[in-house]
Amino acid sequence: xxxxxxxxxLLILTTSAFVWHKMGEGSNEIVIDVSNLCPSNLTITSYLxxxxxxxxxSFVEMLFFENGTIRANETLTLKNVxxxxxxxxxxxxxxxxxxxxxxxxRNAKLISASVSQGKDVIYLTFEPLKGKTAEIxxxxxxxxxxxxxxxxxxxxxxxxxxxIDKEETILTSMYFPFVALKGTKTNNALILKLPIDWWGxxxxxxxxTPWKFVNSEVSTNQRILHFEQENRSFPLILIGRFxxxxxxxxxxxxxxxxxxYMPLNEREKGETVLLQVEDIVEIFSRWYGxxxxxxxxxxxxxxxRPHSGLNVGGSFVLVSAGGYDGWLLSHxxxxxxxxxxxxxxxxxxxLATFSAMAYVLTRSEDVPFDFLDFSENISMKQNxxxxxxxxxxxxxxxxxxxxxxxxxxxxxxxxxxxxxETFFKGLRQVVNECHYISCGxxxxxEIFENVSNQDLDWFFDEWFYSARVPDYKVKNLTxxxxxxxxxxxxEVVDESNFTIPLEIKVxxxxxxxxxxxxxxxxxxxxxxCEGNPVTVILDPCDWIINKNTEYQISGVKxxxx
Numbered sequence: 001x002x003x004x005x006x007x008x009x010l011l012i013l014t015t016s017a018f019v020w021h022k023m024g025e026g027s028n029e030i031v032i033d034v035s036n037l038c039p040s041n042l043t044i045t046s047y048l049x050x051x052x053x054x055x056x057x058s059f060v061e062m063l064f065f066e067n068g069t070i071r072a073n074e075t076l077t078l079k080n081v082x083x084x085x086x087x088x089x090x091x092x093x094x095x096x097x098x099x100x101x102x103x104x105x106r107n108a109k110l111i112s113a114s115v116s117q118g119k120d121v122i123y124l125t126f127e128p129l130k131g132k133t134a135e136i137x138x139x140x141x142x143x144x145x146x147x148x149x150x151x152x153x154x155x156x157x158x159x160x161x162x163x164i165d166k167e168e169t170i171l172t173s174m175y176f177p178f179v180a181l182k183g184t185k186t187n188n189a190l191i192l193k194l195p196i197d198w199w200g201x202x203x204x205x206x207x208x209t210p211w212k213f214v215n216s217e218v219s220t221n222q223r224i225l226h227f228e229q230e231n232r233s234f235p236l237i238l239i240g241r242f243x244x245x246x247x248x249x250x251x252x253x254x255x256x257x258x259x260x261y262m263p264l265n266e267r268e269k270g271e272t273v274l275l276q277v278e279d280i281v282e283i284f285s286r287w288y289g290x291x292x293x294x295x296x297x298x299x300x301x302x303x304x305r306p307h308s309g310l311n312v313g314g315s316f317v318l319v320s321a322g323g324y325d326g327w328l329l330s331h332x333x334x335x336x337x338x339x340x341x342x343x344x345x346x347x348x349x350x351l352a353t354f355s356a357m358a359y360v361l362t363r364s365e366d367v368p369f370d371f372l373d374f375s376e377n378i379s380m381k382q383n384x385x386x387x388x389x390x391x392x393x394x395x396x397x398x399x400x401x402x403x404x405x406x407x408x409x410x411x412x413x414x415x416x417x418x419x420x421e422t423f424f425k426g427l428r429q430v431v432n433e434c435h436y437i438s439c440g441x442x443x444x445x446e447i448f449e450n451v452s453n454q455d456l457d458w459f460f461d462e463w464f465y466s467a468r469v470p471d472y473k474v475k476n477l478t479x480x481x482x483x484x485x486x487x488x489x490x491e492v493v494d495e496s497n498f499t500i501p502l503e504i505k506v507x508x509x510x511x512x513x514x515x516x517x518x519x520x521x522x523x524x525x526x527x528x529c530e531g532n533p534v535t536v537i538l539d540p541c542d543w544i545i546n547k548n549t550e551y552q553i554s555g556v557k558x559x560x561x
Contacts, residue, residue, distance in 0.1 A: 028129060030110050032103040034122060040114040042123050044090045044180050051089075052082030054183035060176075061191045064198065064239065068145030068166070071101075076179060078134040086111065088125050089136060093177035095120035097146075100177075101139040107132035138177055144169050157396070158318075160305045167264075168240030168302050173205055176234055188229040192237070196221050199242045199261055201299060201316065206233040209313035210297075238299065238318070245270040249278055251285050257295040263302055263321055273300065273324070280330050280359060284337065287358075289428045292341040296333070300324055314340030327371070330359035342434045346390045346399070347444070350407025351427075357408055358415075372409075372542035373561075379406030379469075379545055386410060386464045387441050409545050410463045416543035417459060417501060418452050426451045458499045470546040471495040472502075472538050472560050477553045479533060486529050490553075492538065493522045505540040508533050514540070537561055 056079065062072045080087065087108070093100065095118065108126040115122055128134040145166055159170070190211065192200040196218065202211040214226040229235070242261035249256045258277055262270040277298055285291050293315040304310075306322035309332040317332045334355035339348035357375070381401045384392065389402040415423040426448040430439065433447060445460045462468070477490035488506055499520045506513045510531030517523050535557040539546060542561050549560045 028107055028109075028132075030105040030108075032105065032110070032113055032124075034100045034103055034115065037113055037115040037122065039117050039119075040123060041117065042090075042114065042121075044092070044121065047090055047123055048088050048180060048182055050084075050086070051182045052080050052084045052087050054078045054087065054181055055081050055186055056181070056183055057185065057187040057189070058179075059189045059191075061193065062237075063193045064195065066195055068143045069141065070144060070171075070175075071141050072139070072176075074138045074140075074177065074179075076136045076138075078128065078136065078181075078183075080128050080134070081183070085127050086125065087128060087134065088123070088181065090180040091122040091124070091138065091177050092120055092180065093122075093140070094142075094174050098140050098142045098175070098177065101141055102137075103139075104135075104137040106135040106137070108134040136179070138179075140177060142175060144171060144175065158304050158308050158310055160303060168238070170303060171237040171239070173234035173236075178234075185231065188231070188235075190227045190229075190235060190237075192223075192225045192227070192239070194223045194225070194239065195241075196223055197241050197264075198223060198239055199244065200225050201238045201297070202227045202229075203236045203238070203312050203316065204229060204231070204233050205236050206231075210316045211235060238301070238303075240301070242299070243267040243270055245274045247274060247278065249281060251282070251290050254290060254294070256281065256291050256293070259295070259297045261297070261299045263300060266300065266321065273298070273329075276326060276329060277333070279363075280326075280333050283359060283362065284330075284334060284355065287355075287424045287427060288334075288337045289431050292336060296336070298329070298333075311335035311340060326360050326363060327356045331356040337431055342431050342439075344430075344434060344439055344444075346403045347407065347441070349399075349403050350386070350411060353404045353408025354411035354415075355408075357412055373548070375405045375409055376542060376545050376548065379409055380547075383467050385467045388467075390441065406545065413463065413500070413544050414448065414459065418448065418454075422452045423448075462498050462500070468496045468498075470498045470500065470544060472546055474536060474538070474553060474558045477536075477556060477558075479554065479556070484530070486531065486533055487526060488529065488533050488536070488556075489524070489526045490536070491522060491524050492517075492519055494519055497521045500544060503539060503541060503543065505535075505537040506533055507535040507537070535559060 057077050058074060060072060060074045062070055064070055078087065103122065105124065105126055108128045111125040111127060113124050126134065190202060194200055204211060211227040211229045214228055217224045241264050243264060244259060244261055246257065246259040249258050258274065258281065260270055260274045260277060262273065277296065281291050281296065295315050296317065297315060298317045298319065300321045301318055302321045304318060304320035306320050307328060309317065309319035309328050311317050311332045314336040319328055319332055331352045334352045335348065338344060338351040344351065378401045382398060384402055386402060386407055389399060418426070429447050429451055430444060433439065441460065441464050445456055449456050471494060473493045473495065475491045475493060480487040486508065502517055502519050504515050504517060504525060504527065506527050506529050508529050508531035513527055513529040515527050517525055533556050537559045539561045546560060551558050
């Protein structure tokens, strides 16, 4: 009897070492001392098998300090919807980087609590009180300035891992305790309490869509941001010191809130970038249809690799502070139509590259030197058709020349073939139709055929289903002078046997003349001009990908652009 009594006393003492009960009227709260939990050999999957099922929601409040410390409080509200009374929860976290300050269980009877051998998983077994909704509250702390960003998933390819920016970071799932239990998560709420000159942005880690921004308020030396999401995925949280520039853009029947966030050391460029974002959205709304969302947030980030960017869910654009020119901004903003609103797979990247080409050509101050020649040359580095590249398993390095650069150029060629009015009418129809259905190359062809009333088999066969490009040669050039005018006659032969319209420009010592012809493998051309011919240029405006070369015939310079 004495031995039994002694064992009971020891059990009571052991239990009291890691739990503290606080009883109140109609409530029950248990505080668990995580540092004193006994180790166990449990595994999460087997541990949860015999648990009841819950419907649950999560509320997280994070307080950020200037020194990088974050103190967080997460409350899980658990409604028992299962057939058994016992619940089991496993809480895993990054030990010892994350310090658990307190763990509380409310409105439930604690049956057991233990910790894994590595001290990075807490196991709780409990019985919810009848008529009560159980709650688990976890207070924890960590410092993001002591670690490099990791666990970034797709974002990892965009992050400059060598940069440790003490005024900006991305917090990933590794910084959040993961609560494993049986059931369905119905809602996520997140409140960020930041220093007054900091801002925060929240993205879903699985769908890469922005969390719903609920509201913002400012208190003494603190900015409070409230976000919500209706699934169980972890958030990715970007925080940093930014200046904010905002305006409302009116687009006929709707208004769009535009906001640009600039690093503090580049705040003087904020108004200029905001005006450029406004210009891009206005132009694309004319080309593709009204901007599909109510807001657009553009963050100029010091963390992103130079000349890189990402459109998240259509209304959130993240671009590098190292090279956010008109090309990059227009490329990423176009994804609000082609990818976020209309998912065309890899073809969305072709249309985004086309959009960047077309936009910078409308703004001469933004045109990079020889950028069309660069696109033309790089697009011939992979011997694969566009249609195949859209389907094939390719690395980003393999995909870029074809899907991005060649794809963008091919849509530019289609614009040349159809003319601006018909071409952009076709793209608006793509946006309207393909928002509701999946569209591949064949459906895109049908849409452009319908709006143009043309058979476009020849174009799509050559440019989407073939890896070849035109290879033009000028032959048999003759010059006849008559009354101060010059008649230039020559043959154009395409050794790749393409059918395509082609512009030809003749430059003389008195001016220039441009003529548009159709070439089906070969064509005979006659151009009358003033003065003596100096140069003949094929495709002078770079509408078509072709093999570039220069040579002379009969003293006339031949340039294939």
